[in-house]
Amino acid sequence: DAEITQSPRHKITETGRQVTLACHQTWNHNNMFWYRQDLGHGLRLIHYSYGVQDTNKGEVSDGYSVSRSNTEDLPLTLESAASSQTSVYFCASSEASGGAGSAQYFGPGTRLTVL
Amino acid sequence: EDQVTQSPEALRLQEGESSSLNCSYTVSGLRGLFWYRQDPGKGPEFLFTLYSAGEEKEKERLKATLTKKESFLHITAPKPEDSATYLCAVQANYGQNFVFGPGTRLSVLP
Numbered sequence: 263d264a265e266i267t268q269s270p271r272h273k274i275t276e277t278g279r280q281v282t283l284a285c286h287q288t289w290n291h292n293n294m295f296w297y298r299q300d301l302g303h304g305l306r307l308i309h310y311s312y313g314v315q316d317t318n319k320g321e322v323s324d325g326y327s328v329s330r331s332n333t334e335d336l337p338l339t340l341e342s343a344a345s346s347q348t349s350v351y352f353c354a355s356s357e358a359s360g361g362a363g364s365a366q367y368f369g370p371g372t373r374l375t376v377l
Numbered sequence: 378e379d380q381v382t383q384s385p386e387a388l389r390l391q392e393g394e395s396s397s398l399n400c401s402y403t404v405s406g407l408r409g410l411f412w413y414r415q416d417p418g419k420g421p422e423f424l425f426t427l428y429s430a431g432e433e434k435e436k437e438r439l440k441a442t443l444t445k446k447e448s449f450l451h452i453t454a455p456k457p458e459d460s461a462t463y464l465c466a467v468q469a470n471y472g473q474n475f476v477f478g479p480g481t482r483l484s485v486l487p
Contacts, residue, residue, distance in 0.1 A: 293473050305421075305464070305477040312473060320474075352420050356473065362428055363409020363468040366475060368420035 264289040268353050268369040276377055281340040283372050285353030292358040294336040295366060296320075296328065298349040305352070311336055312358065343376045350374075379404045381478035383465055389484045390455055398450040398463055398481045406470030410448050412441050413464040415480070421464055455485045 266287040275281050287294065296308040307320030309328040317328050325347060327339045340347055350373050354366040384399045402410065409428055413421035425434040427443040434441045438459065440451045450463055462482045466475040 295474070304479040307474060310474060354420075358473065363411070363426060364473075365409075365411055365423045365426055366466075367423060368413075370420050371418075 266369040274375045283338045287355040291355035293356045295354040297352045379476045383478040387482040400448040400465030408468040411466045415462045
């Protein structure tokens with residue numbers, strides 16, 4: 263069965279370190295998304311990609327970067343981790359929808375703590 | 378600006394007590410409205426897509442309906458295993474991205 267996986271599931275790091283969160287999907291979806299979820303803010307879009315070599319900033323992109331070198335993977339990098347980036351991170355993917363909307367399918371999440 | 382609000386913020390029901398969750402939206406052209414269920418410590422799980430006013434979708438004890446300004450998720454005779462946070466999201470005609478609502482936290486007591 264197709265799926266979307268994230269690793270690690272839990273990560274503790276220190277302020278100032280670079281951290282990369284992995285996301286891998288086997289749906290063969292063109293679109294991939296990274297969100298963070300915090301109490302009181304719901305799901306907020308960090309970065310997204312509509313295909314290989316395409317990346318775009320979301321509403322809360324400062325301090326984060328992504329790269330898309332193949333269809334399956336969209337790693338999220340925190341260049342210099344800050345305590346404000348302590349959160350739960352979700353990756354999602356969807357088909358490119360030219361007409362009707364396409365559902366996004368989510369991974370299990372990565373809980374990141376920055377000390 | 379596209380916006381999604383959900384009410385109530387939290388809802389407690391007794392097992393078997395039917396109720397509805399509301400999702401109100403403003404979007405410049407609706408491509409789709411999506412309902413998700415999220416259990417603690419897990420990613421959102423897709424439930425339904427609704428595309429146009431008047432459309433209804435059903436799955437077990439859940440039924441989703443859509444008007445031009447809002448969607449309802451009706452829960453009939455809920456069970457404790459229906460306890461979760463229910464998220465609503467909209468996708469506008471001009472893009473592929475979603476705007477999510479804050480969710481409704483549902484607790485069903487035995």
